[in-house]
Amino acid sequence: MKLAARIAVGALALALAAGAGAYAFRRDLGDVAFARAAQHTVGRDRAAELPDGLHIYLCGTGGPMPDAARSGPCLGVLAGQRAFVFDIGSGGMRRLGRMGFPMARLERVYLTHLHSDHFDGLGELMLQAWVGGGRHAPLSVAGPEGVAEVVAGFNQAYRIDSGFRTAHHGADVADPAGYGAVAETLTIPPEGAVVFREGEFTITAIPAHHAPASPAFSFRIDYRGRSVAISGDTASNPRFARLSEGVDVMLHEALSREQVSVMERAARARAQPGLAKILLDIPGYHTTPMEAARLAHEARARTLFLYHLVPPPRARLFNAAFLADAPQLYDGPIRIGEDGMLITLAAGEDAVRVTNALR
Numbered sequence: 001m002k003l004a005a006r007i008a009v010g011a012l013a014l015a016l017a018a019g020a021g022a023y024a025f026r027r028d029l030g031d032v033a034f035a036r037a038a039q040h041t042v043g044r045d046r047a048a049e050l051p052d053g054l055h056i057y058l059c060g061t062g063g064p065m066p067d068a069a070r071s072g073p074c075l076g077v078l079a080g081q082r083a084f085v086f087d088i089g090s091g092g093m094r095r096l097g098r099m100g101f102p103m104a105r106l107e108r109v110y111l112t113h114l115h116s117d118h119f120d121g122l123g124e125l126m127l128q129a130w131v132g133g134g135r136h137a138p139l140s141v142a143g144p145e146g147v148a149e150v151v152a153g154f155n156q157a158y159r160i161d162s163g164f165r166t167a168h169h170g171a172d173v174a175d176p177a178g179y180g181a182v183a184e185t186l187t188i189p190p191e192g193a194v195v196f197r198e199g200e201f202t203i204t205a206i207p208a209h210h211a212p213a214s215p216a217f218s219f220r221i222d223y224r225g226r227s228v229a230i231s232g233d234t235a236s237n238p239r240f241a242r243l244s245e246g247v248d249v250m251l252h253e254a255l256s257r258e259q260v261s262v263m264e265r266a267a268r269a270r271a272q273p274g275l276a277k278i279l280l281d282i283p284g285y286h287t288t289p290m291e292a293a294r295l296a297h298e299a300r301a302r303t304l305f306l307y308h309l310v311p312p313p314r315a316r317l318f319n320a321a322f323l324a325d326a327p328q329l330y331d332g333p334i335r336i337g338e339d340g341m342l343i344t345l346a347a348g349e350d351a352v353r354v355t356n357a358l359r
């Protein structure tokens with residue numbers, strides 16, 4: 001046998017022996033790996049390790065359509081060390097947890113509007129903020145007229161479970177005074193209004209175009225010279241471009257009219273008139289990627305991220321078809337939002353950094 005072949009056979013034998021050894025000790029190896037991972041992650045405040053600035057957690061980039069890779073609409077916002085959530089769609093809470101969002105510092109949830117896909121994760125968030133966050137006062141949930149009814153429903157639905165938690169963990173951990181949420185109704189005039197201001201931190205809201213789901217709001221957040229605008233659900237709205245003037249990041253919902261129309265024809269061909277009607281109705285109160293690109297151009301936004309994607313692109317292969325001519329309408333970068341993206345806008349810098357916080 002030639003030398004090279006002997007080395008190859010030797011290496012293979014060694015690899016097999018190592019593999020057999022690892023297999024024999026797989027339980028011990030698993031114990032060691034698990035203990036190391038737990039020491040690294042359990043109770044760690046990953047958000048405290050971030051630089052001072054504005055951080056946006058893409059905890060849900062999907063819309064109402066089911067998608068394995070995308071939760072319902074959800075954005076976490078960290079301004080300095082103050083934490084907020086804008087919409088909490090189904091699965092959003094689990095993403096926030098995986099991304100290291102500081103639930104213990106969550107101050108308020110803002111609901112852009114009362115379509116259920118934007119709040120169907122609220123119960124889970126309320127529970128995690130309460131027990132996981134050690135709250136001693138209910139969570140504030142701000143939203144349009146009707147938010148009090150939504151919050152009252154969640155408070156009632158989780159009441160029995162909350163009693164079990166307090167009985168099991170004690171009132172120090174699951175303080176009954178901190179259970180649930182309190183609603184704050186936002187009334188926003190046509191010209192918009194500041195809904196939160198403290199030092200160099202401001203949140204501004206304007207009405208969005210999403211009838212019959214009205215009122216609906218879009219938001220802009222400014223913190224220490226960095227800024228992000230959040231469209232919520234809306235048909236293309238020139239006022240949102242004005243609100244977004246010069247922002248570092250415009251986060252815009254996006255619906256591909258062409259792809260929804262293909263789906264509508266498919267539904268009709270399968271004799272599903274109900275589904276076809278829904279698919280026919282929805283483009284009217286959403287914004288296409290091309291319209292979003294035009295708004296980002298008008299606003300001179302530095303970057304455009306699309307979220308609330310309808311239909312959600314199943315793989316990156318479909319991104320170009322989803323965007324259609326959008327890249328020709330806006331000079332800046334357009335990113336198709338993915339669950340787990342953490343956008344970092346450090347104070348005193350210009351950079352827009354994107355990392356995958358699910359890793």
Ligand SMILES: [Zn+2]
Binds near residue numbers: 064073
């Ligand atoms: Zn929606």
Ligand SMILES: [Zn+2]
Binds near residue numbers: 113115210213233
């Ligand atoms: Zn909606």
